[in-house]
Amino acid sequence: MFRSGFRATAPLWLGVAPFGVAYAVLARGAGLSLLETQALSLLVFAGSSQVSAVGLFARGAGGLEIVFTTLLLNVRHVLYGLSLGRRVPLTRRERLAAAFFLTDEAYGVSVASGARTFSFVLGAEVSLYVTWNLATLAGALLGGVIPDPEKLGVDFVFPLAFLALLIPLLRRRVDVLVAVVAGVLAWVLARNTPGGLPIVIAGVVGSLLGAVLTHREGPA
């Protein structure tokens, strides 16, 4: 099961690797040492917060500001944990491991593939952890010779992946309606709200809407 989870997130390496390299190049440019650059990938393991953190370090921002931005970007994981915890039975120790390595992509792939075991989830998670950390190391060592992944357009892998994970979940009209409302709301919010907040707000509003609209049915 670990192996099939590991393989299930492999298509995302194409997006994770250049992003990890780019993060490391930015971090080195912001004055972080090789050890510090790698430590964030090994210990925090959250791409978008690591990139914003090094951006803030470069501007001389305070530690509290960086930690608060990280919190804003990562509260969405509470939703993933709630959702995943209902699908996959976990012992206390497994829960710690599943939480440490949790990412949007691993959550998405686990839910979409109907994973019911800890080892599948862990495989999906570790697959991305290894790729992210190897890419960080490569970027930190290679420095500025790497082209910007956004210029190459590789960042587009992530929305494509989440779209491909979304499609099979749209079984009823109400599913489509909720997806459209959440998508439009996130799009509007993202224009003037920082970081992960649009995802949290659109995620909560969309889910509330769905729960209200289906109140005549049993649990889905």
Place this chain on the structure above:
Amino acid sequence: MSFWATCAGMVAVTFGSRLAGLTLHRELPPFWLRFLHFVPISVFAALVAPSLTGSRGEGGIRIVAAALAAFAAWWTRQLAVAIAVGMAAFWLLRVPF
């Protein structure tokens, strides 16, 4: 705050968020069970939509590529195929004619 204190704070809020949801009590009332059914749907849609217009004025290309990827996802149910179709369309359309 030193780098390492900041790093510890980042670990605490990230791991805390990740663990909080997994740890919360499992027995939920029906309303919240239905709520959770819609979490992946809303979150995936929210992760996709803002990236469709992009920051480089290539929104049209991104939307066409995403539509093709969505069709491939619906047709094949394969993540890798959908990504391959979407990226191929995206890169081809980006080439200036």
